[in-house]
Amino acid sequence: MKSISLYEEKGSMLNRLGPESKILYIIAALLSPMLAGTKWVGFGFIICSVILLVQSRVIKKTIPILGVSGFILLTVVIIQGLFREGNVTPVLSLGKVIFYQEGLLFAWGIVINVLNILLCFCVLILTTKPSDMVENFVRHGFSPRLGYAVISVFQIIPQMTETMATITDAQRSRGMETEGNLMVRIKAFIPLISPVVMSSLINTKERALALEVRGFNATNKKTFLNDQKRNAADRYIEWSLIVVMILALVWRILKWQVL
Amino acid sequence: MDDKKCLSMNDLHFSYTPNEEILKGMTLEIDERSTAIIGQNGAGKTTFVKLLKGLLRPTSGTIQFEGKDLSEFTVAQIARHIGMVFQNPNDQIFKNKVIDEIMFGPLKIGMSEQEAMDSANEAMEMLGLTELKDENPYDLGLSTRKLVAIASILAMKTQVIILDEPTIAQDYAGKEKIKEVIRRLRQQNRTVITIIHDMDFVADTFERAIVFANGKVILDGTTREVFAQKEVLEQAYLEQPNVTKLCYGLGYDKVFLTTDEFIQEAQKQIER
Amino acid sequence: MAGIIVKNIKYKYPATDRLALDDISFTVEPGEFIGIIGRNGSGKSTLCQAIAGLVPNFYKGAYGGSILVDDLVVKDTEISDLCKRVGIVFQNPFNQVTGSKMTVYEEIAFGLENLGIPKPEMIQRIDDAMELLDISRFKDRNPFDLSGGQMQRMAIASIIAMKPDVMILDEPTSQLDPQGREEVFQAVHKLSQQGITIFMVEHNMEKIAEYSSRVILLDDGKLVALDTPGKIFSRMDLPEYGVTEPAFTTICKGLHLKCKNTDEYPVTLKEAEEVFRVYQSQKEENRNG
Numbered sequence: 001m002k003s004i005s006l007y008e009e010k011g012s013m014l015n016r017l018g019p020e021s022k023i024l025y026i027i028a029a030l031l032s033p034m035l036a037g038t039k040w041v042g043f044g045f046i047i048c049s050v051i052l053l054v055q056s057r058v059i060k061k062t063i064p065i066l067g068v069s070g071f072i073l074l075t076v077v078i079i080q081g082l083f084r085e086g087n088v089t090p091v092l093s094l095g096k097v098i099f100y101q102e103g104l105l106f107a108w109g110i111v112i113n114v115l116n117i118l119l120c121f122c123v124l125i126l127t128t129k130p131s132d133m134v135e136n137f138v139r140h141g142f143s144p145r146l147g148y149a150v151i152s153v154f155q156i157i158p159q160m161t162e163t164m165a166t167i168t169d170a171q172r173s174r175g176m177e178t179e180g181n182l183m184v185r186i187k188a189f190i191p192l193i194s195p196v197v198m199s200s201l202i203n204t205k206e207r208a209l210a211l212e213v214r215g216f217n218a219t220n221k222k223t224f225l226n227d228q229k230r231n232a233a234d235r236y237i238e239w240s241l242i243v244v245m246i247l248a249l250v251w252r253i254l255k256w257q258v259l
Numbered sequence: 260m261d262d263k264k265c266l267s268m269n270d271l272h273f274s275y276t277p278n279e280e281i282l283k284g285m286t287l288e289i290d291e292r293s294t295a296i297i298g299q300n301g302a303g304k305t306t307f308v309k310l311l312k313g314l315l316r317p318t319s320g321t322i323q324f325e326g327k328d329l330s331e332f333t334v335a336q337i338a339r340h341i342g343m344v345f346q347n348p349n350d351q352i353f354k355n356k357v358i359d360e361i362m363f364g365p366l367k368i369g370m371s372e373q374e375a376m377d378s379a380n381e382a383m384e385m386l387g388l389t390e391l392k393d394e395n396p397y398d399l400g401l402s403t404r405k406l407v408a409i410a411s412i413l414a415m416k417t418q419v420i421i422l423d424e425p426t427i428a429q430d431y432a433g434k435e436k437i438k439e440v441i442r443r444l445r446q447q448n449r450t451v452i453t454i455i456h457d458m459d460f461v462a463d464t465f466e467r468a469i470v471f472a473n474g475k476v477i478l479d480g481t482t483r484e485v486f487a488q489k490e491v492l493e494q495a496y497l498e499q500p501n502v503t504k505l506c507y508g509l510g511y512d513k514v515f516l517t518t519d520e521f522i523q524e525a526q527k528q529i530e531r
Numbered sequence: 532m533a534g535i536i537v538k539n540i541k542y543k544y545p546a547t548d549r550l551a552l553d554d555i556s557f558t559v560e561p562g563e564f565i566g567i568i569g570r571n572g573s574g575k576s577t578l579c580q581a582i583a584g585l586v587p588n589f590y591k592g593a594y595g596g597s598i599l600v601d602d603l604v605v606k607d608t609e610i611s612d613l614c615k616r617v618g619i620v621f622q623n624p625f626n627q628v629t630g631s632k633m634t635v636y637e638e639i640a641f642g643l644e645n646l647g648i649p650k651p652e653m654i655q656r657i658d659d660a661m662e663l664l665d666i667s668r669f670k671d672r673n674p675f676d677l678s679g680g681q682m683q684r685m686a687i688a689s690i691i692a693m694k695p696d697v698m699i700l701d702e703p704t705s706q707l708d709p710q711g712r713e714e715v716f717q718a719v720h721k722l723s724q725q726g727i728t729i730f731m732v733e734h735n736m737e738k739i740a741e742y743s744s745r746v747i748l749l750d751d752g753k754l755v756a757l758d759t760p761g762k763i764f765s766r767m768d769l770p771e772y773g774v775t776e777p778a779f780t781t782i783c784k785g786l787h788l789k790c791k792n793t794d795e796y797p798v799t800l801k802e803a804e805e806v807f808r809v810y811q812s813q814k815e816e817n818r819n820g
Contacts, residue, residue, distance in 0.1 A: 170351040175367035194353035206626035215645035218611035501778035522785035
């Protein structure tokens with residue numbers, strides 16, 4: 001594993017869009033349900049996200065995420081459906097177990113929110129190269145140093161994992177047990193962690209030197225090798241998203257007025 | 260040859276992933292001679308020594324140590340008999356004092372506090388580290404830290420000692436110290452195996468050289484025999500030691516390994 | 532092209548008592564290839580870092596004297612400016628990979644982006660650097676997928692793309708296998724042929740003798756000698772300084788065979804072969820005569 005990244009280049013439409021559009025999509029997906037005051041907007045975005053993910057051929061990667069969260073959400077539904085305070089109206093009964101409408105509706109709201117958040121983030125994360133995203137932030141004025149700190153994590157952590165494996169081998173070679181009961185593992189902790197920390201510190205210092213001599217701390221304006229990914233499609237989509245959010249707000253206002 | 264004293268490998272195969280075989284059927288016997296394993300990176304040298312240490316298990320084939328199959332033992336058990344100094348001392352050093360670091364291994368394999376202390380003192384003396392025993396290893400230079408790592412394995416008094424690239428970043432004095440250590444270990448009848456890229460050091464110090472290429476052994480013999488094979492070495496992207504290059508360049512029949520040999524022989528010729 | 536003038540350089544690392552560099556002075560002409568030798572702890576890396584400005588601008592510490600790279604005073608120049616003139620490559624190839632780029636091509640661009648080089652020029656410089664270091668075929672690979680030798684060549688390419696006049700290499704091959712070492716030495720040789728002033732720290736005396744125009748011998752932070760490889764390695768007091776000479780020189784010293792018409796011993800394979808041939812033919816002559 002050379003870098004931690006869920007991104008995979010598939011040549012899809014979403015791959016070609018710049019990160020800004022996708023970030024705006026997340027904002028729209030999260031704000032619009034709140035602005036409109038109804039969960040159906042959230043549901044709409046979920047459907048939209050799923051269509052986008054299928055079209056980009058990355059829907060398979062969402063399955064582990066959905067699987068884990070799905071399990072948690074199911075427990076929420078069950079608990080709220082059975083035990084929520086204020087549950088009065090029975091809706092479903094399995095033998096002696098009774099599910100109430102109020103609880104289920106409440107849980108349904110949570111499910112929609114959580115799925116919406118997860119899926120719209122997936123739309124961003126699974127179709128955007130991490131370095132493109134960070135470069136984008138830097139182009140907009142984000143500190144390049146902070147940008148580097150974020151992006152280097154994706155590759156440096158796997159390297160540290162490999163070092164960790166070598167360190168484990170070295171200490172096991174000296175007769176140290178690493179597997180067994182809790183006591184054994186506790187004893188193994190310092191001999192394993194300490195070299196990891198020291199190596200990381202030493203490597204970090206050497207890397208800082210290497211960065212320094214490549215002008216990392218230069219104060220002039222930086223240039224970019226890659227062209228910014230931005231075209232008519234981006235602008236079109238961004239405006240559409242803004243329009244959607246405005247419509248959501250309008251819908252809310254209309255609802256009040258009607259009442 | 261005493262069967263008890265050696266490591267023997269029979270048709271050893273190893274792959275990390277099913278479609279890429281690293282070791283492609285090695286049959287070897289390591290005897291008491293000091294042995295250098297040389298070859299390009301990726302040829303399988305590191306994998307090979309990891310198999311000797313039990314850190315990896317063969318995909319097929321067997322390794323026997325003193326007549327017993329290694330696969331029956333745990334890494335910790337193997338560590339009592341086969342010690343290995345890893346290439347980067349920073350990958351193992353974690354104690355605040357040199358003496359504590361050197362005593363760690365011996366204590367782990369079951370020596371008493373006193374035995375471990377004595378053994379550590381002996382190892383430090385061999386490597387010229389006695390004055391530094393209370394220093395923090397990280398306050399020492401990288402090359403000295405490497406010597407601490409070597410001492411920490413020597414102190415475990417294993418029958419076999421594997422050194423992974425011992426001469427990296429060492430200056431002339433450091434290399435001489437390591438040469439001396441290897442000679443002393445040999446006198447104690449302990450088997451030294453090393454992975455190394457410094458051909459001059461091999462020529463000067465080791466009795467036997469084994470050349471790995473693409474997961475196989477392509478040359479195996481005394482260092483003199485192996486370094487005479489210029490063409491085969493080139494196939495493995497290796498060079499001859501400098502002294503041997505000079506012999507070759509001058510068209511000599513004999514292969515010389517060290518400057519002393521060359522000088523002695525040449526002086527005899529001069530006197531004729 | 533840049534000449535280096537080092538005047539009375541003294542330096543102590545922070546929180547230490549010992550002078551890492553002790554009153555060193557010398558001058559280097561543009562285009563020279565200077566080998567730096569000495570035992571571990573003699574100040575070789577510190578000298579490299581002083582020429583690159585990392586001492587004192589990165590390491591701080593107590594600093595005296597001056598180093599001039601052409602007209603630039605190193606101490607008074609920000610590293611981000613000095614790096615356009617003086618490049619430095621370190622021992623460990625892994626720690627010179629930024630980790631922020633996914634391809635070798637982008638990795639080499641890193642320094643150029645920092646310096647604000649316009650894109651068209653960036654592309655030209657990267658292509659040239661990759662060709663010089665013979666790594667063009669790796670341009671789309673992940674930097675961490677390269678071998679040690681390839682990674683070190685990428686590190687050199689990343690610095691060369693910044694077009695420095697001076698290139699410093701601090702034990703660039705010690706972590707590499709023989710093939711990797713050979714690749715790097717050939718690359719450094721090409722750089723030297725382009726007229727770049729080079730400083731190289733190495734323990735491999737045969738390579739130092741082969742490539743250097745002059746050699747600096749350091750001991751305990753002091754400059755012991757700066758002279759041609761022939762003169763330096765012909766010295767008989769090298770063991771005092773914890774260094775040795777090339778194997779060929781050791782042999783010739785043992786046989787008292789000096790280079791023709793000089794007071795120096797051979798230091799390269801070719802010179803040694805030549806000396807032996809001359810000696811053999813003289814013996815033949817003596818026998819026949």
